[in-house]
Amino acid sequence: xxxxxxxxxxxxxxxxxxxxxxxxxxxxxxxxxxxxxxxxxxxxxxxxxxxxxxxxxxxxxxxxxxxxxxxxxxxxxxxxxxxxxxxxxxxxxxxxxxxxxxxxxxxxxxxxxxxxxxxxxxxxxxxxxxxxxxxxxxxxxxxxxxxxxxxxxxxxxxxxxxxxxxxxxxxxxxxxxxxxxxxxxxxxxxxxxxxxxxxxxxxxxxxxxxxxxxxxxxxxxxxxxxxxxxxxxxxxxxxxxxxxxxxxxxxxxxxxxxxxxxxxxxxxxxxxxxxxxxxxxxxxxxxxxxxxxxxxxxxxxxxxxxxxxxxxxxxxxxxxxxxxxxxxxxxxxxxxxxxxxxxxxxxxxxxxxxxxxxxxxxxxxxxxxxxxxxxxxxxxxxxxxxxxxxxxxxxxxxxxxxxxxxxxxxxxxxxxxxxxxxxxxxxxxxxxxxxxxxxxxxxxxxxxxxxxxxxxxxxxxxxxxxx
Amino acid sequence: xxxxxxxxxxxxxxxxxxxxxxxxxxxxxxxxxxxxxxxxxxxxxxxxxxxxxxxxxxxxxxxxxxxxxxxxxxxxxxxxxxxxxxxxxxxxxxxxxxxxxxxxxxxxxxxxxxxxxxxxxxxxxxxxxxxxxxxxxxxxxxxxxxxxxxxxxxxxxxxxxxxxxxxxxxxxxxxxxxxxxxxxxxxxxxxxxxxxxxxxxxxxxxxxxxxxxxxxxxxxxxxxxxxxxxxxxxxxxxxxxxxxxxxxxxxxxxxxxxxxxxxxxxxxxxxxxxxxxxxxxxxxxxxxxxxxxxxxxxxxxxxxxxxxxxxxxxxxxxxxxxxxxxxxxxxxxxxxxxxxxxxxxxxxxxxxxxxxxxxxxxxxxxxxxxxxxxxxxxxxxxxxxxxxxxxxxxxxxxxxxxxxxxxxxxxxxxxxxxxxxxxxxxxxxxxxxxxxxxxxxxxxxxxxxxxxxxxxxxxxxxxxxxx
Numbered sequence: 001x002x003x004x005x006x007x008x009x010x011x012x013x014x015x016x017x018x019x020x021x022x023x024x025x026x027x028x029x030x031x032x033x034x035x036x037x038x039x040x041x042x043x044x045x046x047x048x049x050x051x052x053x054x055x056x057x058x059x060x061x062x063x064x065x066x067x068x069x070x071x072x073x074x075x076x077x078x079x080x081x082x083x084x085x086x087x088x089x090x091x092x093x094x095x096x097x098x099x100x101x102x103x104x105x106x107x108x109x110x111x112x113x114x115x116x117x118x119x120x121x122x123x124x125x126x127x128x129x130x131x132x133x134x135x136x137x138x139x140x141x142x143x144x145x146x147x148x149x150x151x152x153x154x155x156x157x158x159x160x161x162x163x164x165x166x167x168x169x170x171x172x173x174x175x176x177x178x179x180x181x182x183x184x185x186x187x188x189x190x191x192x193x194x195x196x197x198x199x200x201x202x203x204x205x206x207x208x209x210x211x212x213x214x215x216x217x218x219x220x221x222x223x224x225x226x227x228x229x230x231x232x233x234x235x236x237x238x239x240x241x242x243x244x245x246x247x248x249x250x251x252x253x254x255x256x257x258x259x260x261x262x263x264x265x266x267x268x269x270x271x272x273x274x275x276x277x278x279x280x281x282x283x284x285x286x287x288x289x290x291x292x293x294x295x296x297x298x299x300x301x302x303x304x305x306x307x308x309x310x311x312x313x314x315x316x317x318x319x320x321x322x323x324x325x326x327x328x329x330x331x332x333x334x335x336x337x338x339x340x341x342x343x344x345x346x347x348x349x350x351x352x353x354x355x356x357x358x359x360x361x362x363x364x365x366x367x368x369x370x371x372x373x374x375x376x377x378x379x380x381x382x383x384x385x386x387x388x389x390x391x392x393x394x395x396x397x398x399x400x401x402x403x404x405x406x407x408x409x410x411x412x413x414x415x416x417x418x419x420x421x422x423x424x425x426x427x428x429x430x431x432x433x434x435x436x437x438x439x440x441x442x443x444x445x446x447x448x449x450x451x452x453x454x455x456x457x458x459x460x461x462x463x464x465x466x467x
Numbered sequence: 468x469x470x471x472x473x474x475x476x477x478x479x480x481x482x483x484x485x486x487x488x489x490x491x492x493x494x495x496x497x498x499x500x501x502x503x504x505x506x507x508x509x510x511x512x513x514x515x516x517x518x519x520x521x522x523x524x525x526x527x528x529x530x531x532x533x534x535x536x537x538x539x540x541x542x543x544x545x546x547x548x549x550x551x552x553x554x555x556x557x558x559x560x561x562x563x564x565x566x567x568x569x570x571x572x573x574x575x576x577x578x579x580x581x582x583x584x585x586x587x588x589x590x591x592x593x594x595x596x597x598x599x600x601x602x603x604x605x606x607x608x609x610x611x612x613x614x615x616x617x618x619x620x621x622x623x624x625x626x627x628x629x630x631x632x633x634x635x636x637x638x639x640x641x642x643x644x645x646x647x648x649x650x651x652x653x654x655x656x657x658x659x660x661x662x663x664x665x666x667x668x669x670x671x672x673x674x675x676x677x678x679x680x681x682x683x684x685x686x687x688x689x690x691x692x693x694x695x696x697x698x699x700x701x702x703x704x705x706x707x708x709x710x711x712x713x714x715x716x717x718x719x720x721x722x723x724x725x726x727x728x729x730x731x732x733x734x735x736x737x738x739x740x741x742x743x744x745x746x747x748x749x750x751x752x753x754x755x756x757x758x759x760x761x762x763x764x765x766x767x768x769x770x771x772x773x774x775x776x777x778x779x780x781x782x783x784x785x786x787x788x789x790x791x792x793x794x795x796x797x798x799x800x801x802x803x804x805x806x807x808x809x810x811x812x813x814x815x816x817x818x819x820x821x822x823x824x825x826x827x828x829x830x831x832x833x834x835x836x837x838x839x840x841x842x843x844x845x846x847x848x849x850x851x852x853x854x855x856x857x858x859x860x861x862x863x864x865x866x867x868x869x870x871x872x873x874x875x876x877x878x879x880x881x882x883x884x885x886x887x888x889x890x891x892x893x894x895x896x897x898x899x900x901x902x903x904x905x906x907x908x909x910x911x912x913x914x915x916x917x918x919x920x921x922x923x924x925x926x927x928x929x930x931x932x933x934x
Contacts, residue, residue, distance in 0.1 A: 103711055104815040127713055149655045160653060162662075163630065176902045184811040185843030186627060187880035188616045188666050189887060189895050190907055190926060195629075195662045199655050216713030244570055246594055246683030289753040344651040348571040376652030413654035420656060428656050435643045439914060440657055446913035447906060459657060 006066040006088065007044045013056050020045040029071065029091060030083040035339045036393065037079025037422045042069065042087045047094045051169065051177060051208040054090070058206060058452070059175035061088055067455050070202035072112065072144020075136040077340045078421025080148065080201045080457055090206060092143045099209070101126050107166060107183065108212045112143025116150075119212070128214040131158035134417070135326065143207050149199030151417030153251045156375035157284075158215075160417065162198040169209035170197055173448040183211055196443070201419050202454040204447050222250060223283045223294035224318035227301035227309040228275030232256065232358065232370075235277040236351020238304025239374045242281065243347050245300055247293060250284040252375030256354075259328035259369045259382075266331045271324055275307070279374065280321055328371050332382050335367075336389075339396050341381040342424075343407035344416030350377055356406045357381050364399040366392065378416035379407075405430065425462035432459075473533040473555065474511045480523050487512040496538065496558060497550040502806045503860065504546025504889045509536065509554045514561045518636065518644060518675040521557070525673060525919075526642035528555055534922050537669035539579065539611020542603040544807045545888025547615065547668045547924055557673060559610045566676070568593050574633060574650065575679045579610025586679070595681040598625035601884070602793065610674050616666030618884030620718045620792075623842035624751075625682075627884065629665040634678035637664055639671070640915040650678055663910070668886050669921040671914050689717060690750045690761035691785035694768035694776040695742030699723065699825065699837075702744040703818020705771025706841045709748065710814050712767055714760060717751040719842030723821075726795035726836045726849075733798045738791055742774070746841065747788055795838050799849050802834075803856075806863050808848040809891075810874035811883030817844055823873045824848045831866040833859065845883035846874075872897065892929035899926075 010019045020026065021044050031039040043066070048054045061068050067087040074081055083089050096113035103126045110119055116130075116137040123130050133152035134140055140150070146168070151160045167181030181187075181194030197204055229235040235254055242252060260272040271278065279301060283293040294311050301309040312318040332338050345353045354370060357379070361368040372379040383399055385392040404414045404427040414420070414427030429437060440459045445451075477486045487493065488511050498506040510533070515521045528535050534554040541548055550556050563580035570593045577586055583597075583604040590597050600619035601607055607617070613635070618627045634648030648654075648661030664671055696702040702721055709719060727739040738745065746768060750760035761778050768776040779785040799805050812820045821837060824846070828835040839846040850866055852859040871881045871894040881887070881894030896904060907926045912918075 104707060105813050106710060149659075151653055155653060159630075162659065163626075172902070172906070178900055178902045178906065180903065182880050183878055184813055184845075184880050184883070186618055186622060186811050186840075186845050186883040188882050188884060189880050189891070189898050190903070191910055192616075192629065192659075192662050192666055193903070193906055193910070195659050196910075199659055216715060240571060243573065248683060285753065286756040287759075288755055292754075344653050346572050346651055373653075378651075378653050411650055413649050413651050413656050415655050416651070416653040417655060424656070431656050433645055435639070435645045436647065436657070436660070439639070439645065439660055442913035443658055443660070443663075443910060446909035 004043065006060055006064045009060045010044065010046060010057060013060060014046070014053055018046055018048055018053060020047065029074070029089050032074045032076035032079060032081040034077050034079040034421060034423055035337050036397070037082050039082035040085035042083040042089045045089045045091060047091045049094045051171065054171045054206050054208050055175050055177055057088065057090055058171045061452050062174050062450050065450060066452065068206070068452050069454055070147065070206050072141035072147065073139055075140040076144065076148060076421060077342070077418045078415070078423045080419050080421030082422060084455070092141065095208065098122050101128065103128060105183065106214045108214055110142055110210050110212065112141060112207045112210060114142050116140050116142055116145055123214050124217060127217050129217045130164065130212060130214055132161045132164060135329065142210055146198050146207055146210055147200065147202050148419040151373070151378065153253060153373065156252055156373060157248050157250045162195055164213045165194060165198050165210060166213050167211035168194050168197055168207055170205040170207055172205045173450055173452060181211065199419070201421060201458050203444060203458055204453060218284050219286050221315060223290050224312040224321065225281040225294050225297045225301060225309065226312050226321055227279040227306040229277040229279065229305065230307050232277055232354040233351045234305035235279050236354060238279055238301045238306065239350050240348050241300035241303050242297055242375065245296055247297055247300070249281045249297060249375055251280065251282040253280045253325050254370065254372040254374040255325055255328055256370040258367065259332065259371055260324070262331035262335060262369065263324050263327050266334060267327060269324060280325060325371065329382065332369055332384050335384050336386045339383040339400055340418070341379065341383065341400060341403050342415045342418040343403060343412055344376070344378040345407055345410045345412035347377045349410045349412070350374055350379070353379060353407065353410060357403060360399050360402045360406070364395045364402065366396050366399045368399065377412070401426065420458045422457065425458065425460060428459055429462065471510065473527055473531045476527045477511065477513060477524060480527060481513070481520055485513055485515055485520060487514065496541070496556050499541045499543035499546060499548040501544050501546040501888060501890055502804050503864070504549050506546070506549035507552035509550040509556045512556045512558060514558050516561045518638065521638045521673050521675050522642050522644055524555065524557055525638045528919050529641050529917050532917060533919065535673070535919050536921055537614065537673050539608035539614065540606055542607040543611065543615060543888060544809070544885045545890045547886050547888030549889060551922070559608065562675065565589050568595065570595060572650065573681045575681055577609055577677050577679065579608060579674045579677060581609050583607050583609055583612055590681050591684060594684050596684045597631065597679060597681055599628045599631060602796065609677055613665050613674055613677055614667065614669050615886040618840070618845065620720060620840065623719055623840060624715050624717045629662055631680045632661060632665050632677060633680050635661050635664055635674055636676035637672040637674055640917055640919060648678065666886070668888060668925050670911060670925055671920060685751050686753050688782060690757050691779040691788065692748040692761050692764045692768060692776065693779055693788055694746040694773040696744040696746065696772065697774050699744055699821040700818045701772035702746050703821060705746055705768045705773065706817050707815050708767035708770050709764055709842065712763055714764055714767065716748045716764060716842055718747065718749040720747045720792050721837065721839040721841040722792055722795055723837040725834065726799065726838055729798035729802060729836065730791050730794050733801060734794060736791060747792060792838065796849065799836055799851055802851050803853045806850040806867055807885070808846065808850065808867060808870050809882045809885040810870060810879055811843070811845040812874055812877045812879035814844045816877045816879070817841055817846070820846060820874065820877060824870060827866050827869050827873070831862045831869065833863050833866050835866065844879070868893065887925045889924065892925065892927060895926055896929060
């Protein structure tokens, strides 16, 4: 068998422990955190510790035509790291060194297995800050963040992962090790192949080193503004008012009553007694300007029709409210499997989209809770089904596709920050013109001519199995 | 002849006036502003007014295998818009409508011929701001800015053109009209083909519409900090001190004594009596925070060894100093042809690189003046030669290549913001690994399979003629 041939060769090529074939271990590395995304058992898991080992794995897989499924920490929500039968899952978790933090150049060089939050802590020791803050920051790796172009709470002001990737070292499809991008603040020498690799979800190569732009650490505390609303349209009006007022908050998050109730049932915070919808805004402008911006945001919340709103002057209280935001997802997971949506719509359509989602929940008889990076129109409808209820699962999957279609109809995108993986492939084909999909295939064939990297993902035919 | 066949077909396909064959007009459109970059006379100039006309031109050129040289306003400094014999120059200047400015979504939709400054003015009427500000902003088009990923003074804080391009409409190599990117704040559906087109210097397609991210207009005046230095190393120390202090200025520009002298000879501003090197910093933080940042920058200038430094509280005086920055280039052009460099080095190496440039000027017996976006390490050594002095021209060209090599040796890039065009092709091949150049060719062949877009530019063999 081809895969056994590959595995035998890899076992011979690589130091003991790098190639794993234990079925129990392999099963744990065969999928990410996406609910109901299909996966199969790979032929082996490899955990290289050096770029030379990565190169050796890619060269062997190229030789035998064996698919490689690159994997960070497996916290993805679209099935992008799900394995195919006979494939090699290449986990970068063991390449986890912070190579350099450079206060002169405001940059860091890291291996792909470094956990997002570990870099944030290390940067802070040098007075620097790595902004991208996906909710998975305590567990997700920077390699995975780069491969999916991860977002987070502070993107509304500070942009997404791609905005911080200066350079990459990548092992490409014939085992070539290349450096893309640069270490300088600017540069336009040739195509932006570095940016092309960011968000390519493991379909073009394996990232083995990342040069990241850092910012100076922010000074002083953020100002938090809290708004309670009795309807989603009212909260949506408040969000639109913030943008129209020319405010760029450092976070603007929405949590609906389903999330608040789930958090209350778990942590007894009493939030759902107070509000149907909670908006949390933040300003990080320094000094007086931050206070003024927080005041201006407060007036936007009031103008939207908040039933109660206030600037939270108590940092403990502010932190508690943001912890409700973070607890929403695990609180809902206690109720059953959660199918996570990730559509992004124009900011002014947030209220319309939330109303549509409400209608979709009723139409398909499913329970949908909403958290949203409201400030940039990125919604995470969370579709919860009872454990083992197959009929509910089918209804949930139909609701998922319905939300995707509604987002496209509103001029939005099927995925704001989680990536296409397996779950959004139909949506991608709905969103992109066939000529643009053809461009994707052309680029893929040009850079991965043997087709070994993560086959079937992202723009593969969703009607076919993943491989 | 192939080209006549193409021109005959285009004359039949397109409305009167769109296809121009008058040799006097064509001569003016045969090159950009790059000094001594080779060019030839094209077979025709076309000035389409609609995307359908662009599509028709590309389809005809694809049919006959005729090269297309896309052109914005022709203000480029690398020869990227220089014509080949028999080619069709496609100028987008007649597609100059601002389609939409949207305060709800903080975006603008423009045709490629819109002049940078015209968008800035139109955005300002809606309380919005388009940051990228190349020195050519009063004359350069947004299509050209996107094709070269143009920079400017405020990139040090606000990034380059690519950071503002949300979406593009492009006519690709077989006449397909595609939309890349999006209108939403975030999105990760597929490869970043939009970002790939940005900075591709007309080698992949013709941009026919651009969706640009805007920011809220800045409130209040910027604070200007002025530093006089008696040596380049001292000014370089001040620049490094600013970065290390965690300051992100909204501009940090360096002007050397050669520029100051040229400006004085023209405008009699008396600057060169005061300083050998002038540093101009700006802070645009609102309120008190801006004053504090300006004070902190002032202390960095002093720590670097400024002979005199001050916060300019008089906006007229501050504007006069920045006008000296803007006047440097035309002032030098009065002295003879100016060969413009555009290397970018790590910030901490600015002083070293300036010292190297000084040594290069002596070694090659040429006159080199320096202006620099010092805050991001982007230097513009300007090599001035007497009119008609062929020996000096050869020495200048050798100095140009020597500076490129020194920038690479310092971990820099051969072009920070002007693009590769023709003049930096040797440099690009010095900077990029052959495997990375091969990736460029693969992407080019994948997306422009007939090879009709701007052949020979960017990564073409610099030893060969441009075509």
